[in-house]
Amino acid sequence: MEYKNILTTCIYCGCGCGLYLETLDGHITGVWPAKTHPINQGKLCIKGWNAADFVYHPDRLKTPLIRKNGELVEATWDEALSLIAERMGAIKAESGPNSLAFLSSAKCTNEENYLVQKFARAVIGTNNVDHCARL
């Protein structure tokens, strides 16, 4: 019988609300808003309240998928990253850097988002950078 509340940050937008993942014997059983968190002070929106629902969802993606002959097939990360590098290089050489765009995410950390835009601007050479949190 191990009951734990683990503090984490809501993954759904840039606000950064604090929430606890409630676990029973290592299995997530719910979400509690963090009342002592300076950002949300015990409040959450509907996304935060349901922030753990995807964890055990059967449709959750667990590996990269590569479309082969019109069908999405499970792949390894090495395989996926090699394909991305190869195609990105080819498209840039063929049509120029502005034929590429980079979509980042509020689910990433600040540092990861910094790296994405840096990669877009410094490595590829485009300002086509956007993200999912412009709700």
Added chain:
Amino acid sequence: MIEEIRKVVAERLEELDGVVVLRKSSEGVAPHLFRKGDDLSELEIVPRYPLMTVVSKLHKAFPDIRLGVVARGCDERAFVEMAKRNQIDPERLSIIGFACTAEEAQECYCDEPYPQHLVVGTPPPPGPPNPLVAKCDALPLDERRAFWKHQFLKCLKCYGCRNICPECFCEACAMEDAAWVEPGLLAPPFPVFHLIRAMHMASRCVACRQCELTCPAHIPLTVLYDLMRRDMETLLGYVPGADMAAPPPLSVTLDETPLLVGTSHLE
């Protein structure tokens, strides 16, 4: 106060499987299950979380455990209504009650800021009645309607009021039923969305104020529920949380035969 609570918890842990209360760490304060031998200097009683919900989850998951819980007046009242509806097994729960401070009673407009099983502290004077209730009462019907329309328009439909409520434990919720609440609409349909919950809280709301505290839109929900509680008391003589032996009036038939409450979803 808190030192006394720690002492009582340490004593009770000698015979119980665990005690539910808050724990303070460098990350903040959250509900916690203390076991025998744990560091009780981390035990905390502020802010308020609906600890009876935690007890209920643990009782359901582990049918043999005997727990303790550190409870305020509102926690104990929540326990009474949950036990009546088979959400907590009273035979397996030991309540370590403590009194709220006078400031807390004032802040919550609480008329009973201490539990019946008072173990630590002395009862403070009750808080004053919520002035918004009298203000609402004095409004003519059309202005009262406009007041609530304004309040409910702010609703983000986060379902936080329902999620944090210790008395909201139905497996199928009418507030998620498309027949009552059309999905995808913001603000939710007026006034049905909030009144569904108000009606369902009629013999359950124990005035713990968790809903209002967690509402990101600052809707004065306790005004609505205070009025509902007042109607229950004046019309049906029922005060939720006050008496374990009193059957909830909405769970008895007209000839006062108790219905099997809370068991409909249990196999």
